[in-house]
Amino acid sequence: MTHSPTLSVENLKTHFFTRAGVVKAVDGVSFDVRPGEILGLVGESGSGKSITGFSILGLVDPPGRIVSGAVRFKDEDITKLDEDSLRGLRGNRIAMIFQDPMMTLNPVLRIDTQMVETVQAHARVSNGEALERAREALSLVGIPAPERRLKAYPHELSGGMRQRVAIAIAFINKPDLVIADEPTTALDVTIQAQILHEAQELCRKTGTAMLWITHDLAVISALADRIAVMYAGRIVETGTADEVIARPLHPYTQGLLGSVPTRNQRGTRLTQIPGMTPSLLNLGRGCAFAARCSKVLPACADEPAVAEPSPGRQVRCIRPLVEVPA
């Protein structure tokens, strides 16, 4: 890993100032994504994983705002950029894929119009060349007969096809970074596998860095190079995908992995995490997981420090969990 990171998020805090109080949706998040790498950002609903993605692109609306921290994209802090410069980055150097492709696609425009628009918004090219790029992008994501699909409207395509078009649009300007927010959650398994396949290929081929936001540990374990687990606005554990899945260190990650049914424990009781995710409203300083944790200590009432048991492996837990060799 000699490359400098494409994206480096440092101590990012995005808070929502509501009438009921301050919601610390993202509270001190730091991670790096290197060229060609897929980082999986895993968390349950309300963990702040999507807001992290939106914060990177400067898409947080009031009452929310980035309170502190830096988002370094190729060594430039893009939280300091004005709206025009950000516009130049979005869809060009940094692209986003959403869970619902209809959020990306305009229902009343043909696919070719939308794709040409994306190209010409960022580069001075002729219609013909833009169309040629659109055709290339569509075949890159495995769309059969791209010529015909270009002339179609979004409603004429199936869900899987639409998501492919959305991915093609994200990749059309050869971005350095793609943020994918649950892009396969609404799709069937066979279609999901196809999309995961295309995403993996694209990153490998183009050297694009990818931040893959999901709640699905099984998907991410097979797809990502590294995993960051989020809970209540903070990253509680980071490491390579293999390490996090095989030897989770944080009690939350352990609980989450135990909750997923696997083949060899059929019919047995799943280990469940008691209780539910806490409200992010007026959350205290201590470990947010303490109330549900089976290994809680009195010291958990203080803000847990980040331990680094091995290089690149981080865990936010005061209990120095002894790493058990597998």
Place this chain on the structure above:
Amino acid sequence: MSAAPAVIEARGLSKRFVKRLDLAGKIAARLGSGQVEETVHAVDSVDLAIAKGEVVGLVGESGCGKSTLGRMIAGLLPATEGQVLFKGQDRATLDGRSALAARLAVQMIFQDPYASLNPRARVEAIVGEAPLVHGLTTAGDLPAYVDAMLARVGLAPEFKRRYPHQFSGGQRSRIGIARALAVKPEFLVCDEAIAALDVSIQAQVINLFMDLRRDFDLTYLFISHDLGVVQHIADRIIIMYLGRIVEMAPTVALIEQGPNHPYAQALLAEVPRLGREKRKFAPIKGEIPSPLDPPPGCHFHPRCPHATERCRIEAPALREIAPGRLSACHLNDIR
């Protein structure tokens, strides 16, 4: 199949949804525009028997008819053809008291815990209404009855004065389960009952389903797109594709010997699993065809790597390939 008598049996069960032509369409058709009524074969002559105490998992992708089949079995949707037998008796021929008993014995748990609860009713009304109407309890005993039901699904009795919006998703699905249990059913149809929940909450509800099965001797039809979950709790797995059952097998056999039907093989291979090693995805090609216009012959043949000429013409029958294992594939004749 198993020796135990079937609680629920489906015989040649079909459901067709027809989109009738409107007036303009009818006139246009009369004038020779070639417009015809569109028919969706949501479920295509399904035979199925579920024994007492069994947990059957029904798996398939969207549009395969799994929910329609579940609703017909639960009695919420009339069948176009075929019969549903409850303990050996055709449900359509029952009347009066026995029809009511058969209806109450089969309850359904819905996918969306947000949409399946009346937002204006308190939990005590949601859970308590049906048992009171059906005389399973008296007005005097109702509070205690509701308390017991809520306690059984892991909710505190003081919650019963609240409205559904005051609960989290996991708690709401518990309310839905308590409502189904309140009429003392023998058979539960769970249609994607945990799909809307977070992973850690899913585990809680799966555990609850397994406890209830043990305590109340329940039989389940567990409908899900998530093979991982179904493998965990089901004794037997049924895989559907475009309205037809393509494979039926005991879970253990399905896992240990692998699936027989090419679609089932593909489906099982694509299920994301917690693995230590990064894997390369080798997806099956193509999209799921529209159920409006399913391919002739075997519905899976356009995507099947082993398809032959015969698969394009003749629909394969669901046949026993090993004790308790059924598959609908022409390849089994060659092997």
